[in-house]
Amino acid sequence: MRKEKVLIIEDDKHISKLVKYNLEKAGFDCTVAMSGEDAFGELGKTQVDLIILDIMLPGMDGFEVCRNIKQESKLKNIPVVMLTAKGEEVDRIVGLELGADDYMVKPFSPRELVLRIKAILRRGKIEETKKDILTAGNLSVDIPRHRVTVKEKEVELTPMEFKLLVTLMERPGRVQTREGLLSEIWDIHAEVYTRTVDTHIKRLREKLGQAGKMIVTVVGMGYKFKQEDDED
Numbered sequence: 001m002r003k004e005k006v007l008i009i010e011d012d013k014h015i016s017k018l019v020k021y022n023l024e025k026a027g028f029d030c031t032v033a034m035s036g037e038d039a040f041g042e043l044g045k046t047q048v049d050l051i052i053l054d055i056m057l058p059g060m061d062g063f064e065v066c067r068n069i070k071q072e073s074k075l076k077n078i079p080v081v082m083l084t085a086k087g088e089e090v091d092r093i094v095g096l097e098l099g100a101d102d103y104m105v106k107p108f109s110p111r112e113l114v115l116r117i118k119a120i121l122r123r124g125k126i127e128e129t130k131k132d133i134l135t136a137g138n139l140s141v142d143i144p145r146h147r148v149t150v151k152e153k154e155v156e157l158t159p160m161e162f163k164l165l166v167t168l169m170e171r172p173g174r175v176q177t178r179e180g181l182l183s184e185i186w187d188i189h190a191e192v193y194t195r196t197v198d199t200h201i202k203r204l205r206e207k208l209g210q211a212g213k214m215i216v217t218v219v220g221m222g223y224k225f226k227q228e229d230d231e232d
Helices: 013-025 036-043 062-071 089-097 110-124 159-169 178-186 195-214
Strands: 005-009 029-033 050-053 080-084 102-105 133-136 139-142 147-150 153-155 215-218 222-225
Touching: 005 013, 005 036, 013 029, 013 110, 029 036, 036 062, 050 062, 050 110, 062 080, 062 089, 080 110, 089 102, 089 195, 102 110, 133 159, 139 159, 139 195, 147 195, 159 178, 159 195, 159 222, 178 195, 178 222, 195 215, 195 222
Parallel strands: 005 029, 005 050, 050 080, 080 102
Antiparallel strands: 133 139, 139 147, 147 153, 215 222
């Protein structure tokens, strides 16, 4: 059985060895790249299931690496976990807005990192028992194909944005709290800002255009999905 492949983009040899050791101990197959340039060389020849990305890299920094990954059609669906010493909220928000699936600050717990990675990969395997196609007005979501269209025009979403949309659409009219979404979508109880949910919702609405209005903010609580013709 093929082991899930993790690419570690980290120029600190001590940290890369620590991460690699703990992930391989947990059953993953790992490769280390010391720079963004080296990472893209590796991505061009190897199937990768998840990327661990430092921000402070030589040459191309981690933000630029993440941006380029999410703009590349063959790479955009690979989950990215940022692992960095830059712990300011603005850095977290920038990373998440660029499409990172999670953000951890150094020093970190190797065990928590492994748990988060397993949770992210588990989320990516959408259950086959779910309804294959979700529709609302001009919005259509093909779950098995990971394809979203508005007025038959394809909309490109990150894996987290896709999961958020599916979760909301599967529960029309039901309020989903920020804390509940954090627990279910990010699938781990840790210190993660509820701003993470707001950031992803904002970007999701922008990408969906007019259809994004069906994602309604419930003040003081969270969000719900409301069909265009639903009554309040």
